[in-house]
Amino acid sequence: xxxxxxxxxxxxxxxxxxxxxxxxxxxxxxxxxxxxxxxxxxxxxxxxxxxxxxxxxxxxxxxxxxxxxxxxxxxxxxxxxxxxxxxxxxxxxxxxxxxxxxxxxxxxxxxxxxxxxxxxxxxxxx
Amino acid sequence: xxxxxxxxxxxxxxxxxxxxxxxxxxxxxxxxxxxxxxxxxxxxxxxxxxxxxxxxxxxxxxxxxxxxxxxxxxxxxxxxx
Numbered sequence: 197x198x199x200x201x202x203x204x205x206x207x208x209x210x211x212x213x214x215x216x217x218x219x220x221x222x223x224x225x226x227x228x229x230x231x232x233x234x235x236x237x238x239x240x241x242x243x244x245x246x247x248x249x250x251x252x253x254x255x256x257x258x259x260x261x262x263x264x265x266x267x268x269x270x271x272x273x274x275x276x277x278x279x280x281x282x283x284x285x286x287x288x289x290x291x292x293x294x295x296x297x298x299x300x301x302x303x304x305x306x307x308x309x310x311x312x313x314x315x316x317x318x319x320x321x322x
Numbered sequence: 323x324x325x326x327x328x329x330x331x332x333x334x335x336x337x338x339x340x341x342x343x344x345x346x347x348x349x350x351x352x353x354x355x356x357x358x359x360x361x362x363x364x365x366x367x368x369x370x371x372x373x374x375x376x377x378x379x380x381x382x383x384x385x386x387x388x389x390x391x392x393x394x395x396x397x398x399x400x401x402x403x
Contacts, residue, residue: 208339208343209343212336212339212340212343215332215333215336215340216332216336216340219330219331219332219333219336219368220368222330223330223365223368223369223372224368224372226330227369227372227373227376231376233376233379233380233385233386233387234385234386234387235372235375235376235386235387236386236387236388236389238388238389239375239387239388239389239391239392242389242392242393243368243371243372243375243392246371246396247364247367247368247371248340250367250400250403251340251341251344251364252344254341254344254360254363255340255341255342255343255344255345256344256345256346258341258352258356258360259345259346259347259350262350263350268347268349268350268351269350269351269352269353269356270341270350270351270352270353270356271353271355271356272353272355272356272359274356275356275359275360275363276359278363279363279403281401281402281403282402282403285366285402285403288362288366289359289362289363292359292362293355293359296355296358296359297355300355
């Protein structure tokens with residue numbers, strides 16, 4: 197008996213929507229705790245739905261930016277362009293981008309150090 | 323041992339699948355650094371939506387944040403993003 201493991205497009209979309217809804221719920225929950233005011237279920241659902249739809253707009257924009265730069269892979273620079281409408285947002289994304297780049301550099305250093313010390317160990321054994 | 327506060331955010335895989343599902347062309351890919359940045363972008367979007375709605379509810383002296391509050395702040399939210 198052959199079983200289909202591929203999800204239909206509709207099922208994939210439903211799962212993604214559910215995943216978004218879940219995280220939106222948790223983010224709202226944190227805000228509820230901090231501000232001691234509750235969100236109605238309807239509101240959380242509306243925020244989740246809006247976020248999902250906004251991703252469509254984001255994705256199309258990102259794709260257009262990458263294509264404009266003659267790339268087929270969307271880069272961090274494309275995301276920064278996406279955040280251009282608000283100065284505060286733009287700064288926030290720029291800072292996050294630098295933070296992530298820093299973390300990447302540090303993790304590369306660590307793995308280089310690890311590799312070098314392993315090599316030295318192996319050398320001394322011989 | 324102090325308990326580390328768990329930071330809520332979207333899963334990297336979710337962000338990636340989500341955005342890729344909306345690309346028009348098959349050949350378009352999402353870079354790893356772009357995925358991480360978009361994860362932050364989406365988190366900020368949700369937080370702004372929630373906080374602005376909450377502020378609206380507070381301004382109207384409502385105990386619960388209702389959909390009307392969200393609807394009022396939605397236009398400016400979309401203009402800012």
